[in-house]
Every structure is written in C-alpha cells, then in structure tokens.
Amino acid sequence: MSVPAAPPVDPLAIADQEQALYEVRRKIYPRAVHGLFARWRVACVLLTQVVYYGLPWLTWNDRQAVLFDLSARKFHIFGLVFWPQDLIFLTGLLVISALSLFLFTAVAGRLWCGYACPQTVYTEMFMWIERKIEGDRTRRMQLDQSPWGTRKVALKASKHAVWLAIALWTGFTFVGYFTPIQTLVHEVVTASLNPWETFWILFYAGATYGNAGYLREQVCKYMCPYARFQSVMFDSDTLIVTYDPLRGEPRGPRSRKVDHRAAGLGDCVDCTICVQVCPVGIDIRKGLQYECIGCAACIDGCDQVMDKMGYPRGLIRYSTENALLGKTSEKTTGFGKVTARLLRPRVIIYATILFALTAAFVASLYVRVPLKLNVLRDRATLVRDAGGGRIENVYRLQIGNAEEQPRRFVITATGVPAAEVVLDEASPVEIAAASTRMLPVRLRADAQGLSAGSHEVVFHVVASDDPQIAAHEKSTFFSR
Numbered sequence: 414m415s416v417p418a419a420p421p422v423d424p425l426a427i428a429d430q431e432q433a434l435y436e437v438r439r440k441i442y443p444r445a446v447h448g449l450f451a452r453w454r455v456a457c458v459l460l461t462q463v464v465y466y467g468l469p470w471l472t473w474n475d476r477q478a479v480l481f482d483l484s485a486r487k488f489h490i491f492g493l494v495f496w497p498q499d500l501i502f503l504t505g506l507l508v509i510s511a512l513s514l515f516l517f518t519a520v521a522g523r524l525w526c527g528y529a530c531p532q533t534v535y536t537e538m539f540m541w542i543e544r545k546i547e548g549d550r551t552r553r554m555q556l557d558q559s560p561w562g563t564r565k566v567a568l569k570a571s572k573h574a575v576w577l578a579i580a581l582w583t584g585f586t587f588v589g590y591f592t593p594i595q596t597l598v599h600e601v602v603t604a605s606l607n608p609w610e611t612f613w614i615l616f617y618a619g620a621t622y623g624n625a626g627y628l629r630e631q632v633c634k635y636m637c638p639y640a641r642f643q644s645v646m647f648d649s650d651t652l653i654v655t656y657d658p659l660r661g662e663p664r665g666p667r668s669r670k671v672d673h674r675a676a677g678l679g680d681c682v683d684c685t686i687c688v689q690v691c692p693v694g695i696d697i698r699k700g701l702q703y704e705c706i707g708c709a710a711c712i713d714g715c716d717q718v719m720d721k722m723g724y725p726r727g728l729i730r731y732s733t734e735n736a737l738l739g740k741t742s743e744k745t746t747g748f749g750k751v752t753a754r755l756l757r758p759r760v761i762i763y764a765t766i767l768f769a770l771t772a773a774f775v776a777s778l779y780v781r782v783p784l785k786l787n788v789l790r791d792r793a794t795l796v797r798d799a800g801g802g803r804i805e806n807v808y809r810l811q812i813g814n815a816e817e818q819p820r821r822f823v824i825t826a827t828g829v830p831a832a833e834v835v836l837d838e839a840s841p842v843e844i845a846a847a848s849t850r851m852l853p854v855r856l857r858a859d860a861q862g863l864s865a866g867s868h869e870v871v872f873h874v875v876a877s878d879d880p881q882i883a884a885h886e887k888s889t890f891f892s893r
C-alpha cells in the first residue's frame with residue numbers, strides 16, 4: 414500500500430465550512446477494507462438478511478410461520494397467535510428492545526449503528542455490488558469523472574438493475590410478512606396484486622433503493638434521531654472507536670526504514686486510509702464526532718497500515734475516554750476485554766431493568782391463557798319476558814381461541830341466582846383453531862326474587878377438556 418503525502422489544509426475552506434448554512438453533499442467513495450471488524454459486519458449482514466428474507470418462507474402447522482394478518486387482526490409467530498388485545502406484548506417487546514439498545518450503547522457505543530441497523534446493512538450490500546461492478550474507490554471515481562460512453566452506460570445500468578432487483582425483492586419480502594408469501598407469488602405471476610400490496614412493495618423498494626443507493630450516510634447524519642441523543646448514553650468508560658493522538662502525533666509520511674521516533678514523528682503516517690474507508694467520510698483523528706456510526710472500518714484500515722509499517726496494531730482502536738486520559742488501565746479496554754469495565758452504575762442499572770423486564774415478558778408469555786373473551790350487551794333490548802315467570806337479557810360473546818387446534822368451550826354465568834345460559838347451538842361450542850366466533854347468548858333468570866334494576870353478572874368460558882383454559886368477563890343483567 415503506498416503512503417501518499419498529506420493533503421495541504423486550506424484555512425479558507427475551513428472558514429467556509431463553518432459559515433455555510435447549507436452544505437452541498439460531497440459524494441463519498443468508501444474504499445474496500447478487510448479485517449476483523451469487516452468480517453463481523455459481513456457476518457451481521459448475512460445473519461440479518463437470512464432471517465429477513467427467509468422467515469416468510471417457513472411454514473408451521475400448514476401455514477406461514479410468521480404472518481401479521483392485519484385483515485384478520487391476528488399475528489402468527491410460530492406456535493403463538495396474538496390478537497389486538499395482546500398489544501401489551503408488543504409494547505413489552507419494544508421496551509425491551511429500547512433498553513437493550515441503551516445497554517449495548519453504554520457498554521460499547523454505537524454497536525447497533527455499525528453492525529445491525531438496516532441502513533448500515535443495506536448500504537453495505539449496495540456498496541458491495543457497486544464495488545463488484547464498478548471497481549474499488551479509485552476506479553469508481555475515475556468512472557464518475559469520465560465522459561458518458563458505452564462502457565460507462567453498461568456499468569451504471571448493470572449496477573442500477575441489480576440494486577433495483579434487490580430493492581424490489583426486499584419490498585416483496587416486507588409485504589410477505591402481511592400477506593401469505595405464497596399467495597403473493599401467485600398474485601405477482603398472474604399480475605393480480607391488489608393496490609395496497611402494489612403500493613407497499615414499491616414504497617419499501619423505493620425506500621431501500623434511495624436510502625442504500627443514494628442517501629447512505631446522509632440518513633445517519635441528518636435523518637436518524639438516534640445519532641443525536643446517543644451521547645447521553647455514553648460515559649467516560651464506554652468503548653468507542655478512537656484514535657490515539659499520544660501515540661500517533663505528530664503525524665507525517667516517512668520511509669519504513671527511518672526510525673520515526675528519532676525523527677520526532679508519531680505512528681500516524683498520514684496516509685488517510687482511515688478517512689478513505691470511512692462510510693460517512695469523517696476523519697476519526699479529529700476526535701469523537703456524532704457522524705461516526707462506530708463501524709470500525711477505520712480500525713481495520715489503520716491496522717493494515719500498521720502491519721505494513723511494522724508498527725503495533727491499534728493506533729485506532731476500541732478504547733475509552735478514561736483509558737486515553739490514563740485514568741484506567743489500557744489492558745481493560747480492548748474490544749475483547751470489556752468485562753472489567755462492565756461493573757459501572759449505569760450498566761448495572763440498565764442490565765438489572767432489562768433482566769427484570771425480560772423475565773416478566775417471558776413469564777407472562779408462558780402463563781398466557783390462549784383464550785379471549787369479550788361480552789357485548791344487546792343494546793336494542795334491555796330485558797324481555799321469556800315465559801313461565803322468567804326474564805332474559807341478550808348478549809353477544811366474542812370468543813377467541815388463540816391455539817393452533819380447535820377447542821370446545823362450556824359457557825356459564827354467575828351473579829344472578831339460578832341464571833341459565835341459552836345458546837342457539839349445542840353446548841359445548843366449538844371454536845376453530847386460531848379464530849374468533851361471535852355467539853348470541855341469552856341469559857334467563859326467575860323474575861321473582863330479583864329486585865328491579867341492574868345486577869352484576871359474570872360470564873365464564875371454560876375449555877371442556879382443560880379447566881386451566883378459562884376466561885371470565887363481567888357484564889350487567891337487568892330486571893324489572
């Protein structure tokens with residue numbers, strides 16, 4: 414790898430930058446980088462995308478394993494069926510996700526941004542395709558500066574065709590979480606997609622194509638709110654990607670044969686490789702900047718330079734503010750040695766809350782009764798004569814069986830003496846697997862002995878073969 418001389422710093426350009434109200438985007442041509450953290454990023458891309466593209470194709474009990482069926486108002490996640498009444502579980506999941514983000518950020522900075530955020534993942538995929546078709550940084554820059562010709566048109570058209578294909582497949586997969594994906598394939602083949610499916614496939618595809626192909630680092634810099642408030646989760650012991658100025662400065666080019674210490678130079682050869690590999694185009698040597706997504710590409714890039722120069726790796730590394738100031742031992746701050754710095758109040762508080770919430774979430778899922786009951790009174794008739802000295806009130810019972818097998822249920826009521834539940838069909842009533850039924854129910858009682866007015870009544874719906882599966886709902890019985 415050649416070691417070019419440092420570009421001259423233009424003070425006027427810096428003044429212009431500080432005064433500009435609007436900065437015209439400078440296109441970034443990130444250089445390919447290899448190393449430990451690049452391999453981690455590739456692993457995260459593969460893992461997240463295998464899950465995202467693969468999940469809708471899995472089947473479970475002869476239906477799609479993960480399906481958010483909005484029209485039927487139920488979500489299938491493998492063996493579990495969730496209804497709108499289960500919104501609390503979604504809320505719990507979101508709170509756990511947010512707390513996990515806080516915890517990981519407090520421990521090791523923007524891990525989410527650098528390795529798992531969809532914006533990073535899709536940008537990484539789109540950049541990989543760009544490199545394969547147009548070449549690495551220098552060749553891409555030359556191509557963009559060259560006049561339009563057959564070769565340039567062919568390369569650009571190929572790149573955009575592959576980008577569009579991936580974007581459309583991503584949009585198709587997204588809709589496949591809401592419409593059974595096999596049905597969706599059939600609809601695409603027969604050109605019978607409904608307007609909403611068409612809209613969402615194109616919208617999601619357009620967002621993927623635009624964000625990963627064009628906007629890239631601008632989404633992180635200007636659109637993502639997380640970049641703005643992440644600093645409140647950092648403290649002086651948070652692992653962040655840092656340049657070691659004590660070791661690196663004064664920077665400058667030199668021959669490998671020269672004793673740079675004797676020549677008064679630090680370890681930084683000012684090759685700008687760390688800037689060239691940075692997907693957001695910043696210079697980590699200027700210190701921690703909010704634009705830095707913590708992808709560690711500059712660590713891999715600089716380590717390659719250090720290897721070539723015969724210097725120790727880690728001029729740019731995961732470290733902490735306290736370690737750089739000499740307040741904690743450097744030995745405890747490496748990426749693989751974070752445990753020594755974990756026992757800090759902030760981390761302990763986040764971890765404790767996260768553990769308690771996760772335990773409560775798992776426990777509530779475990780004890781969740783797969784039966785939903787909703788009782789609606791007939792508004793047209795308060796009370797009517799049932800003959801033989803009896804009166805009746807009319808209700809509709811909405812019963813949801815959240816299991817993957819049909820079940821039979823017995824319906825009873827308490828609260829009114831000698832109350833009798835009358836159905837239009839034989840008891841026990843059967844509710845099909847993962848479905849809801851609305852049952853008309855009449856509740857009869859002796860008029861004698863009941864004072865005029867309203868009486869609290871409780872409906873009980875109990876599985877005929879398992880008394881543990883039961884739901885109870887209050888309502889009102891009117892007499893006259």
Ligand code: SF4
Pocket residue numbers: 654687690691692693694695696697704705706707708709710711712
């Ligand atoms: S400065 Fe380094 S860690 Fe930060 S975004 Fe650039 S390459 Fe990634």
Ligand code: SF4
Pocket residue numbers: 656661664680681682683684685686687688698714715718728729
């Ligand atoms: S920090 Fe490393 S990669 Fe960056 S300019 Fe200095 S030597 Fe080159």
